Amino acid sequence: MRSPMSGHRDFTPSIADRLTKAAMTASGALPGRLIQLAAGAPRRIDGQALDPHFQAGLRVMSRLSEGEYEDMPLAQARRTVERSAFTVSGDGIDLAVVKDLVLPLAGDDPARADLPARLYSPVHGDEPLPMLIFFHGGGWVLGSIDSHDATCRYIARTGGLKVLSVDYRMAPEFLFPTAVDDAVASFRYVRDNAATLGVDPERIAVGGDSAGGNLAAVVCQQTRDAGEKTPAFQLLFVPATNMSARTRSFELFGEGFFLTAKNMDFYENTYLRSDDDRLDPRASPLLAEDFSGLPPAHVATGGFDPLRDEGEAYARKLADAGVKVSLRRHETLVHPFVNAVGAAPAARAALSEAVGALRMGLAY
Template identity: 50%
Template sequence: MSKLMNRVPIPVQAGFARAVFGLPTPVKRLIAGPPVRIDGQELALDAQLLLLLDKLADHELVRGTPEQARARMARAVPLASGPPIEPVAVRALELDGVPARLYTPDEDTDALLVYYHGGGWVLGTLDSHDNTCRYLAREAGVKVLSVDYRLAPENPFPAAVEDAVAAFRHAHAKAADLGVDPDRIAVGGDSAGGNLAAVTALVTTRDGGPAPAFQLLIYPGVDSTVRRRSRELFGDGFFLSSADMDWFCDHYCPEVDLRSDPRFSVLLATDLSGLPPAYLATAGFDPLRDEGEAFGAALAAAGVPVTVRRHRDLIHGYITFLGLGTRFREATAEAAGALRTGLALARR
């Protein structure tokens, strides 16, 4: 099946996927099979259908070399992300040598989100999260600065952290050039990008600032030293696997002793007080679920205003599946609303 699908042009595959997701609910249920229920949660039909299509196409998030995995991701992105979201103005930038892309919505705004894409610190590009950034810009009414930080294994830990922090500091220093209020700059990201956003907030706060005004953390990886229950429950068959997580960590931080560094496992930071307010979302069927929620609890215990939201019916990666069905967009819309509110409250 995978060899056959590889011969089909991407636009045709994308059209087929959208057609399947556009079928009546009873038909989609018939195709997807009986509901999946684990840990008191029922998997969303859209998520179950996506996993089935992935299985039929023999798709794996990581397989082979990083170069091969990147090529597969590049082919897969148009299938799930959907057509470009408009109206959003886009232009390329460079932040102290770090490539970036600025998204400006069709409304006046002086708020900015510095965004770090997911991909396990090994995969992901400005293009892989283009529609995600477009969506957040339009729906949250903020400018979005997407950061093309260095990837592993060519640039192992802490290269991505260095780029992430440098990008935020550059955005703050050049706020006037970007047309934004330096007191209304948030950091955000999904998965590994959520990790980098949280680490950037920690590093800049502990250094005495300037620090972000808000954190948008979407199913972040925050502790690579402990295997929690959700990793055992959802480590196989739910898009991101336990084996994938090992592959990513081995490439990003091959020195195991360094994985307890709070710039990698931010949950292990001895002091989280004073960090900016946060919206932290997890997915119920995600091996990263429990560590993300543990980080949310740690933020709250440190006195940080935080909203922790578990989307009980979703899987890892949902913020990049905007072109399929409706459930993934619903969850992403909630994140956009939280971002809009968080930065509105940051206005001085």
Template identity: 45%
Template sequence: MSGPLDTIPVGVQRAVLRGLLGLPAPVRRLLAGPPVRRDGQTLAVPAQLVLRARHLGGARGLAAATPALARAAMLRDNRVVGGPPPPGVHVRALAVAGASASLPARLYWPAGLARPAPLVVFYHGGGWVVGDLDSHDHLCRFLARQAGVAVLAPHYRRAPEHPFPAAVTDALATHAFAVRQAGALGVDPRRIALAGDSAGGNLAVVTALRSRAEPGPRPVFLLLFYPAVDATRRRRSRELFAEGFLLTSRDMDWFMDHYQPDPAARADPALSVLLADDLSGLPPTYLATAGFDPLRDEDEAFAARLAEQGVPVVLRRHPDLIHGFANLFGLGGPFRDAVVEAAGALRAGLVLGASPADASPAGAPADQRAAGQ
């Protein structure tokens, strides 16, 4: 991964990691070390092996001495775990008209998808500081093919060069572009979903909240992987999983200090969406959390608030996984299974969805917890 292993070619690192994950279960268990149990959960052996490999390589979290170094490390790590790009998806470069400049973007179109197609606007994660079109390219390809949808991914402006609310402005501009240019893109403006992981999930929720006041079709579904939803409070999961599970508490401080340096301003609901006065009117939502994630408890509090305000929501905790599991899907096993499940929810949400202006009242909320999974 990162650190001392930088001298080893990425292809060799990838082959070694995949070889470890392909060993018989007893051997993997031996190499991973004793089971990691916390808060009534047991970490999946593949996740433990990934973390062990990162630890041996000198990586402790996602932050670095500078944003440039952290961005390079994320790209390198993703090449190690990613493997070849999922086939059967055509990718086209686009430019989205932003508030101050054009934003680079990509349109992913799976083979055989008929027009007008359902569309997912996917906002990449990375603490609003790292991550880009390349870091989440494979995930966007996989979601497009697995869910049978087009995916539009923007490269929004990142902090610290462009602190809050620049990323929000660009997220809103991308959704407006998708609606406005639906015909040219070949998509159905009445079947547009928003999705994202971590910081990208935050941007998806903010965009959905803002769209309630805009004319025209609104998003019909939200797909959220472990979104950041509250920058004002440290919950129990942040203390339980503060160190050693990819995203650390120190990382979270580092990201937030770049994105919104003023602690007094972090309660803004355009950042801490959990604190928004009114969440009603948001589209049906599938929210995936990881058991060993500092963000877990704020995410589950957010799902509870959605349900309380009449938003149909499925909360899916993967109790044995870590933050960032969506980018690990290329390693197979529980990582891939979790993303396949999310893609299935996305497909169903878009098949059943219609523009809120045309839809009947939402049904009762659903809540799928970790128990018995």
């Protein structure tokens, strides 16, 4: 059996990191009108006003920045993402169970691998609860189960369900479609072993942010196309859905709002094998020919996000095909707001709203 890669990046927070986190957490508890005094006049684009907590946070991050991810050595870029996520993660959220495990997916297939994962549960024991299988963001290149730990804890506690965060293999070590294959295999494993995992087999959802939202959407398409039992729900935060074209939101928000157009170029060029992959629905799920028969969905986009328009286009395609879908544009937020639960009340509100949609979709 092949050894799984580590689910942890090479990052240990320094005293300065801990002080930054404490300051961000404290500011995240303050009302927006006070933060606005420090953030300055709100930035307004496309009829939207940037949330003051995010405006102030972007100012802080720019001063602490080590540069752009695409200009760093890969190891440094990965550490920087972990540091950024740590500083906005807030106070720890205690749960009954937070357990690292390994999904035994390799079998006899040399192209497969056992994958690290982290299980979150609000209860002890094997009570069959609903489950969200979560795929982290980071452009298929950066991020980890650690960078999204606070997000998954928040969802598990607020939603009263189990969350399984999967550390799928990433580029450039593993190119497209490896991450897709890992995501599909992870869902199949949970679906086929629900009783052992203490999971309600009729209430298994998939979700993720950005690249993770992309993977969750593709899992739904791939299992439907294979004639299999699909996820019961898809929870898509700021999903990347189309690598074949750029939208107006790239022009409006491609610089200065955390995720940049150059970041996306770097991620896609690192992840894909060639430009031909951009037209593959496993990379660009918006290009799928058929949207019927897919699971119900909640799609949450950020108003100040280059990926805003393609995420919303995906929701409209689902709706046009008769799929039950709720689309919510959080006009004041940037990409990826789901990580900032400790630093911005609006991020917490958006995540709580999405969890409510998940509960409605899974009917529990």
